[in-house]
Amino acid sequence: MANDTTPILEMRGITKTFPGVKALSDVTLSVARGEVHAICGENGAGKSTLMKVLSGVYPHGTYEGDIVFEGETCRFKTTRDSEERGIVIIHQELALSPFLSIAENIFLGNERAKGGVINWAQTNKQAADLLARVGLDESPDTRIQDIGVGKQQLVEIAKALSKKVKLLILDEPTAALNDEDSAHLLDLIRHLQGQGITSIIISHKLNEIAAIADSTTIIRDGKSIETLDMHGAEPVTEERIIRGMVGRDLEHRYPEHTPTIGEEVLRIEDWTVHHPVDHSRVVVDNASLNVRAGEIVGIAGLMGAGRTELAMSVFGRSWGANISGKLFLHGKQVSIKSVDAAIEHGIAYATEDRKHYGLNLIEDIKRNTTSAKLKRITKGGVVDAGREVVMSEQFRKDMKTRANSVDVVVGKLSGGNQQKVVLAKWLFTEPEVLILDEPTRGIDVGAKYEIYEIINKLADSGKAVIVISSELPELLGICDRIYAMSQGRITGQLPRAEASQESLMRYMTMEKSGATR
Amino acid sequence: MSAPTTLEQPTAQPEPSKKNNGGSLKAYLGQNIQQYGMIAALLVIVAIFQVTTDGLMLNPDNIAALIQQNAYVFILTIGMVMVIVAGHIDLSVGSVVAFVGGICAVLITDFELSWPLAVALSVLVGGLVGCWQGFWVAYAGIPAFIVTLGGMLLFRGLAIVILDQTIAGLPGGFNDISNGSLPAALGYIGNLDGITVFIGVFAFVGLALAQIRARGELKKLDLHTEPFAAFIGKLVLSALAIGAITYLLASSAAGTPIVLIIVGVLVLIYTFLMNNTIFGRHIYAMGGNLPAAMLSGVKTKRVNFLIFVNMGLLAGVAAVVTTSRAGAGIAAAGTNYELDAIAAAFIGGTSVNGGIGKITGAIIGALIMGVLNMGLSIMGTDPAYQQVIKGLVLIAAVALDILNKRRGK
Numbered sequence: 001m002a003n004d005t006t007p008i009l010e011m012r013g014i015t016k017t018f019p020g021v022k023a024l025s026d027v028t029l030s031v032a033r034g035e036v037h038a039i040c041g042e043n044g045a046g047k048s049t050l051m052k053v054l055s056g057v058y059p060h061g062t063y064e065g066d067i068v069f070e071g072e073t074c075r076f077k078t079t080r081d082s083e084e085r086g087i088v089i090i091h092q093e094l095a096l097s098p099f100l101s102i103a104e105n106i107f108l109g110n111e112r113a114k115g116g117v118i119n120w121a122q123t124n125k126q127a128a129d130l131l132a133r134v135g136l137d138e139s140p141d142t143r144i145q146d147i148g149v150g151k152q153q154l155v156e157i158a159k160a161l162s163k164k165v166k167l168l169i170l171d172e173p174t175a176a177l178n179d180e181d182s183a184h185l186l187d188l189i190r191h192l193q194g195q196g197i198t199s200i201i202i203s204h205k206l207n208e209i210a211a212i213a214d215s216t217t218i219i220r221d222g223k224s225i226e227t228l229d230m231h232g233a234e235p236v237t238e239e240r241i242i243r244g245m246v247g248r249d250l251e252h253r254y255p256e257h258t259p260t261i262g263e264e265v266l267r268i269e270d271w272t273v274h275h276p277v278d279h280s281r282v283v284v285d286n287a288s289l290n291v292r293a294g295e296i297v298g299i300a301g302l303m304g305a306g307r308t309e310l311a312m313s314v315f316g317r318s319w320g321a322n323i324s325g326k327l328f329l330h331g332k333q334v335s336i337k338s339v340d341a342a343i344e345h346g347i348a349y350a351t352e353d354r355k356h357y358g359l360n361l362i363e364d365i366k367r368n369t370t371s372a373k374l375k376r377i378t379k380g381g382v383v384d385a386g387r388e389v390v391m392s393e394q395f396r397k398d399m400k401t402r403a404n405s406v407d408v409v410v411g412k413l414s415g416g417n418q419q420k421v422v423l424a425k426w427l428f429t430e431p432e433v434l435i436l437d438e439p440t441r442g443i444d445v446g447a448k449y450e451i452y453e454i455i456n457k458l459a460d461s462g463k464a465v466i467v468i469s470s471e472l473p474e475l476l477g478i479c480d481r482i483y484a485m486s487q488g489r490i491t492g493q494l495p496r497a498e499a500s501q502e503s504l505m506r507y508m509t510m511e512k513s514g515a516t517r
Numbered sequence: 518m519s520a521p522t523t524l525e526q527p528t529a530q531p532e533p534s535k536k537n538n539g540g541s542l543k544a545y546l547g548q549n550i551q552q553y554g555m556i557a558a559l560l561v562i563v564a565i566f567q568v569t570t571d572g573l574m575l576n577p578d579n580i581a582a583l584i585q586q587n588a589y590v591f592i593l594t595i596g597m598v599m600v601i602v603a604g605h606i607d608l609s610v611g612s613v614v615a616f617v618g619g620i621c622a623v624l625i626t627d628f629e630l631s632w633p634l635a636v637a638l639s640v641l642v643g644g645l646v647g648c649w650q651g652f653w654v655a656y657a658g659i660p661a662f663i664v665t666l667g668g669m670l671l672f673r674g675l676a677i678v679i680l681d682q683t684i685a686g687l688p689g690g691f692n693d694i695s696n697g698s699l700p701a702a703l704g705y706i707g708n709l710d711g712i713t714v715f716i717g718v719f720a721f722v723g724l725a726l727a728q729i730r731a732r733g734e735l736k737k738l739d740l741h742t743e744p745f746a747a748f749i750g751k752l753v754l755s756a757l758a759i760g761a762i763t764y765l766l767a768s769s770a771a772g773t774p775i776v777l778i779i780v781g782v783l784v785l786i787y788t789f790l791m792n793n794t795i796f797g798r799h800i801y802a803m804g805g806n807l808p809a810a811m812l813s814g815v816k817t818k819r820v821n822f823l824i825f826v827n828m829g830l831l832a833g834v835a836a837v838v839t840t841s842r843a844g845a846g847i848a849a850a851g852t853n854y855e856l857d858a859i860a861a862a863f864i865g866g867t868s869v870n871g872g873i874g875k876i877t878g879a880i881i882g883a884l885i886m887g888v889l890n891m892g893l894s895i896m897g898t899d900p901a902y903q904q905v906i907k908g909l910v911l912i913a914a915v916a917l918d919i920l921n922k923r924r925g926k
Contacts, residue, residue: 318812340814349812357812360805362872371802372813374795383793386734425813 006071008033008198009054009087009167014065016046016053023049024063027224029217031167036189036199038213038230040206040241042470046222047202048092051169055089056082069167086166090156092175096144103127103140106159130158134188148278150181157188168192169200174208175304178281186212204302206238206509218244238509239502246472246501254477255449257456261480262293264331265464266314266347266433271325273306273313273488279321284310285488287325291433291464296455298479299468300504306488307468308352311435315349316342329432343372348431350422352438352468358422361411365403366392368410368421373429395424399454416447423454434458435466440474452478472501486510554917555866555881562885566892573895574888577769580762585695585842587887588776589614589835589851593858594865594879595787596831601862602804603824604871605654605661609646609668610832610858614851615676617643617836622684622846625691632691636837643833644826646672651825655818661825669855677848685845695842698771699778709764710772717763720781721756728752776838783834788876800824804871860907861886864914885910 009031016024024046031037041047052058054067056076067074069085076082079089096105103123112122127140136154138147144155153173160168170189174182182205189199189212203209209216210230217227218241225244228236267290275281284306291297301307312319314327316339326333329345336342342349351357359368369392370377377387392406399420403413410421419439426434436455440448455478459465469475475482482499484492484507492507566574573579593610600607621639624630630638646668653664703711728748735742742748766773791797799820802810811817839850865882867874886907893903 315812316814338814338816339812340816343814351812356806357808360802360809360872362805362868363801367798367801371798371810374798378795381794381796383795383798385731385793386738389735390738 006033007031008070010066010068011050011054012066012068014050014053014063014067016049016058016063023222024053025222027065027219027222029224030227031198031200032215034193034196034198035214036193036201036212038209038216039200039202039219040204040209040216040245041219042245042472045219045245047219048171049222050219051089051171051200051202054082055079055087055169057089083163086164087169088160088163088165088167089169090153090160090171090173092172094149094152094156096152096155098145099143101141101143102131102138102147102155102158105144105155106130106140106162108159110163126162127158130161131155133161134158135184135191148181149176150178150184153177153181153185154188157192161192165197167198167200169202171202172204172303173201174203174205182208204304204509205511206241207511209241210236210238216241220245239506242502242505242509246505254474255453255456257296257459257478259296259459259480260294262462264290264292265329266291266466267328267331268314269326269328271310271313271327272323273309273320274322276319276321283320283488284313287485287488287490289483289490289493291466293432293462293464294459295481296459296465296467296479298475298482299466299485300472300475300482300508301468301470301485302508303470304487305485305508307485308437309488310485311349311437311466311468314342315339315347315435318342318349343429343431346430346432347435348372348426348429348433349435350426350437350439352441354418354422359410359418359425362409364407364409365396365401365413365421365424366406369395369406369424369428372425376428376430391428392424395428399424400450414443414447416443416450419443419447419451420454423451427458431463433464433466435468437468438470439467440469440471448474472504475499475504476501484508484510554921555864555878555885555914558914559881559885559888562888562892566888566895570892570895574892575765577765578771579891579895580765581698581769581771581774583887583891584777584780585774586891587883588695588774588780588838588842589854590857590861590883590887591780591880592783592831592835592838593854594861594883595783595876596828597855597858597862598865598867598874598876598879599787599791599800599824600661600828601859601867601869602871602874603800603821604804604807605821605824606859607650607661607665607668607825607828608855609650609665609672610828610835611851611854611856612669612672612676613643613646613829613832614836614839614854615848616672616679617646617833618840618850619676619679619684619846619848621837621840622687623679625687626684632688636691636694639837640830640833643836644830646832647826647829648822650829651822654825655821665855673848676850680846680848683845683847687840687844687846692841692844693775694779695774695776695838696844697775699773699775701772706767709767710769713763713767713773716773716778717759717767720763721759724755724759725752779834779838783831784876784880791876796820796823801872804868804873806872857883857886860911864911866918868918869915882914885914 007030011027011029014024014027027046027050029050039047053063056079059077060075069087074085097108100108106127107123112119112126124140131138131140134154134157136151136158138151144152173185177185186208189201193199201213213230215227215229216236218225228240230236269288271284271287272282273284275283287310299307309319313323316336317323318339327336328334334345336345355361360371366388370388374383377384377391389406396403396406401417401420401424403417410418413421439455440451455465455467467475467479476496476499479496481493481495482504483490484504486508491510494503563574597607617639620642621635624635624638625632650664650668653659654661699712701710701712703715705711706714732742732748791800799810799815802813802815803817803820807817835854840846843850861883862874862879863869863882864885865875865878865880867879889907889910890903893906
């Protein structure tokens, strides 16, 4: 592997702070020349932030610590600086322009041109050579939108190669790919390794890491925990990696809660959802679950597992295509085809992205609170403004939303208070089933505790609650029962007493072939 | 797992919301500066013209003429605010005015229908035009800019087809819609027209009662109300404004223009619609955050469709008013009316990005444009420069609005 003993890249003591959050704290990363180096960690552990520091997305001076590349200390101001040195990052969301051709995309910002005039012959010739190198059999003229995600990923790599890449960083490269495309991509990474290109790969798929990585660095809570040699005397198992990823103490605390569980409220059976654009992609695969009155049920899963897609497809088919499966409310099968029908049936879905999908930020608290069920305060189509104020004020007080009045514009509130308005909005619809998608994302610890208390109160009032969360301690702290999802399937179900971070992570990383139901 | 005491602290913080009386007057004015900025701008412009025209600006007959000349803008901008708040635009309304105006004239002359029936049918035709455009925008998903750009050409062309010759000689009753005034049924008080005074008093009392009732309700529920001084100030100011306009109209040669009643009723209806009905709420919700509105169960397609149907109906009303004002059906009628309506909406504080906008704001915007037109005309300003000035005012108004918002952040 690495004959040259000096590492190609060393990141030392990297600390990166965002307002109020320490995203990275004294992180060290050492990558040997010519190796494939994996980085593992939970969602939000700081992997992507670390790579953004390395590639210059966060310019020198906005972080502490040193980046030493090929023996030289680097101070990247932009991604262009790092690319000039041969460090290229391929982000999870591909940065290709859909209406331009493959060749144009490869040389975008780096055009084969003289005096501003593009040399098309050169462009297409060099593009064809690069495509051959990545094993993509497409004409350079083909538009990006006409090829699948797997091939687009290869175009990104060809683009990186055109920049004389020495260190290639791939952020979740296979998250959106099917098995065949994933295998091809991993082959290509190995092939490039043979040509002397070093790779850093961020992945949630532990079997992939085990198959391809020479060493693995584990990041947890913004700290580098350990680097494992994958070819060492002791074989590194997936369990070993999982232990590193979750092995923290419970830092967050959760309110005490004894559930009173009643009858089943919601059940879905064999729920299958396809991607709304790419109908051949199965995003939720034969999922079945149920939730009872007074129960808080968690859904655990890594990014791309299909949790949000499952929730939204249940919520009036607001996501996905070719949705099949059965939906039961109180044991009776129902067909719910629109959001307002879902609301009528007592289902509420509080989105993970409150700014884009949850709230009208330019409106005030009261109007947001009532927006999902205006009928409750109207007579003959006329809104009773007095009742609106009274009722939204009651919610504001109950939830301890900190604002002068319900006339305050929601965009001016803090994240935690915005989240309380989202909850108020959905409680206002008088739901029986409440699906909360990442209910504490991006809010501070104190507000989290309050949200947990609200969730407990909801369950105590007889509502069936489903909580989707990327934070395993949170699920373990508040849920009575937890489902784990992986690649669109529900791979396991554990009561709170039997669930641990390790056991959940096992199910969350379970591959399709190994999935048991 | 017991709750750590450190986490309890945030909940124990003092509740700032206890201050139910709404804080100081200064803070209140600060929050509402945008709303009153436009009114202040209008007053300043009127004051400047009053000086530069040697008092001709506020001549009673000029005020009546101001209302009659700009009635179409008031009517169109009501619908335009709704269209823009929902995140669309309508470029076709000028052509629709010509098209429907032509139909109205044809119905009266060629079909010999009584003029009230022709008016009703014309407004309906406007609604049908709205259905056509609403279908493409809402259900076919074509951007409103494109659909109404097409409509602009389409309906102008149809107007020319219908009105290959100007149709004049429309009945007097029809022409009175835009040119006539209410009869002096209540006689005169001094030299003031009785019915105008009655309407003015009625309008103020109605407004004051509604305000007092709303405030009383909030008080009763122990809720946040605006400072008392601001409340009284607002009432006094509206008394002054209504009083001034009433005085001017009552002392004008003809009294209250009929079209002012039409505009007034429309403003009342649509302000209510936008503020107090589910339909209005849904428009604001969609303009503010479309995906969030969809996920809140708003039937966005239906709302979009209805917004354009409504715009068509109002364009129909504007067509009647315009045809009546000219006393004839003219193929070139309504040229650039869409721009007047859009400009009035933006000057009146409607957000370019949708989600924000008030009918009353747009009416003030239309007044600002109308006063500029009239004042500059009285001064004998070259029409070319009139356009230059109006263009600059539009940009300045929106720029101020954007700067204001940026500072707010």
